[in-house]
Amino acid sequence: MRTAEESRVQSGGRKRRSFFVRSTQTTDRGGTPGTPGCLRSKERAVNLAQAAPTAVASGLDPRRWKALILLCTANFMVILDAQIVIMGLPSISADLKLTPVMGQWALSANLLTFGGLLLLGGRAADLLGRRKVFIIGTALFLLVSVLSGLAWNGEVLLVARSLHGVSAALMAPTALSILTNTFPEGRERNKAFAMWSGIASIGATVGLLLGGTLIDWLGWQSIFFVNVPVALVMLVLAPVLLRESKDSGTRRTFDLAGAVVSTAALGLLVYVLVEAPTRGWVSLHTIGLGAVFLVLVALTVVIEKRSAAPLVPLRLFRSPSLVGGNLVTGIAAALAFGMSVVISQFSLGVLHYSALEFGLSQSAMPIAAVIGAFLAQAVLNRIGIRVVAVIGVVLLGAGCFVLTGISPTGSYWADVFPGLILFGLGLGGGPVALAAAALNGIAKRDTGLASGLNTAAFQVGGAIGVAVVSTIVAAHMARAATDPAAIMDGFTGGLVACVVFAVVGLVLAVALLRKRGGGALQIVPEQRTPSAH
Template sequence: MTDRFQSEPAATAEPGPEPQAPDPQRWKALALLCVTGFMVILDSQIVILALPSIERELQVTAGEGQWVLSAYMLTFGSLLLFGGRLADLRGRRPMFIVGTVLFLVSSLLCGLAWSAGALIGARVVQGISAAIMAPSALAILTNMFPDGAERNKALAYWSGASGLGATAALLIGGPITASLGWEWIFYLNVPVAVGLLVFAPVLLPKGRERDQVGSYDPAGALTITLGLLLLTGAIVWAPSEGWTSGPVVGMLLGSVVLIGLFIVVESRSAAPLMPLRMFRSRLFVGGNLAMVFFAMTALGMSITLSAYAQRVLGYTPMQFGLGLLVMTLMTLVGAYAGQAGVTKFGFRPVAAVGIVLMGIGAFLLSQVPADGTYFGHLFPGLLLFGLGLGGGPVAAISAALSSVDAKNVGVASGAGNAAFQIGGALGAAVVSGVVVSQGGDSTVPTVMTEGFQAGFTADLVIALIGLGVALVLLRPLTRHTRDTTSAASRSEDLSVTENRRRIAR
């Protein structure tokens, strides 16, 4: 495995055009893109606190109501790679606008839903829209800001906005549902989507309309989409069905087969959906693996903390959301500090410090008693956890995207988003399983607390594994590996070109 997969021009190549000056509107555009990241993550979680009202008004069971949450997660997580590739091929701004239109329409349909089936169908479309918007927005951000301090700062704002979206969902979901009705958690998206559609053509760069290769690699798109769908579905259902249940095992095996087929298809494709040479880059692989563990740690902690605070301490959803404000604020502080750290010290130190802070936060939370208090037992852990959650992912995503050619930044952004979504679902499933196995589903406060302590401890173990990934794979670049990768990239480019010529004949 090497450091980069970017190809370098041959020595005899014609001089390329002069690098373009940075877009003067890039900071205004960044605000627009950060709103997108905020809303996409907000909509993945805001439904949680509204589910009881939805189930009651639409007269559905808890199992059917869970599909309102799962439908979004499944389509969002499984289509991110394809959505990112569409942005590369059809143009990032046009696909961003298409995704935003779908987001607006699906949000309206969710609010107007007259039955559980209609709501679930609209949530499927909403997940599709998110799978187009998120990688398109991140690809635009990456191309607008030159590599280095400016891009690191922009990625920090993106990461902070996404983290804020997750916390805001828990803060505002309950009050909106209680005061206006569950429909308004979806109607809330409409004016935001209209604003995005108004300002996107003005602030976002038009760029090239599409990539040089006009192929969508349908076989690759089908296999990876279905593979990720089965993988995400297995992870989502594992806590309720059990990891060894027939449906979960079947989905896991199916995902392995389909992802294996995807690798075979991509290795033979003249215009692959995701060039396999991307996985030769240590930074690309390491950044995305680190993102998986950041997401596992974050979602595992959140789901355990929510259950402990509400079931043991008796917090209302509003009180719980307010209690998370310290973590939200520290996430923003950590993101800003993280981008400065990446510029000065590199990816590995910042990612390592981030995951260590999250691990220490999880350790402090693992000491909570049945009669715990906010400032005595929750506040210190949340403060440190938030700092790590803000800085660490900035380093991970910066590392992954630093090794990517401009023409592949859309699919690379989709891979990063998919890593976070799958990691989050996996962390929630694994930690939930630990909590239940240790008594977290009891009704006795002391027994429940033991289960939640075990969940926080499992989160610490996940953080330690993530630390190992960061230390091993996010090492600084070396001249030797850059030279080796460049030669391999040029060789593969020639091979791909020859394949296209054969197909043309």
């Protein structure tokens, strides 16, 4: 039985609490309407007192926006490094006396190791610590940038470019995973993904502009040395701005067999796609290695089913959102890389633009991409992942369709500029929704792997786009000696292939991505079990 005094005290406590609750609900700077002026300062004090514990309890890192700049810089440098080498290849080949095959592999070696090791890099981050793996990748990026700049022959350069891919496979998925774990679901994470997508879109164009300028002024070595000061700053800031996180809920066992076989499968797929346009899609080389790839995929599935701690848990693929997000990401990458093949060859080979002129002509696209990314994050929670993704894919396809009107006698502003704007809006907005879809509902312990899957989908999709469009363009160019119009037919055919990619992506987005409520990227809480401790 409660005494009268206890009842009075508890009742008074309830009344006082209800007063404070009412006070904290005001948003008027002057206080709640009707509140006496002498109580307004008290009301504001109550607001601050209650807001502070809420912020602490939420676990938000006060340095998260500075950390985002660091993570986006890492992704920017990975993309910049891949693009800037394209501009430097003629000078590098002449100075180091590279054969055409070695020159091609100076570009492809990075792609091969990057694409092949992405899953391993993402899972290593989950198990060993995301910040730790990010720092290791950044340190390796710094060292191989120095080695690339000092390369004294083609063999050294190929080794360095291969190691560049390894560093990128550690940095890119880990940075995306850290971003996912740093920002809470909803508007903040959507904004973070918009910045990630927008800055990534800028990286390629900056690579073209910066590459030509550095080579003309300082020589080809400078395109590698420019990475060094940026990497040093990232190494200094990473321990300060990034929180460490890793999978602490399960046994930290390593699936060596799954790692070897899945890495071999991804690497082989990238190799086949790189070589197919040269060797032929129906050649014994392509068909044979394609069959080996399928065997490795089947073997990976068998190993992962039997493994107690699989590198790639097959349960992840039960999510239509994850599967759809990654498939459409691959399609978007095929569009982006395929379109770049056509526009670069058209601008440099037909319009005879210099490297600097080409970079400037492409600058409209990343500007539009930044706008598209921030528009996408603003409406993602309201209209949902699927709608934003569909709009993004439609804009990509529309941009390619408009670009089919290019001609040697046409105008940049009339024929090229509108297509680049449409394409850029889709290139910026689509990935914001697709990244959310690919990581939606993923347990925290799997975010590194899921980020690796998403990045791998982009890389493989890009390789497919380059392979398909390059094959179409090359087939028409073979007839150019007798039929000058064949060159433009090849460019048109390549862009039509990109439109077909967009149609496929549209179907996949509609079929696999959920309608509404998916704007916020959600992280599933860890499910602890007695054996996990």
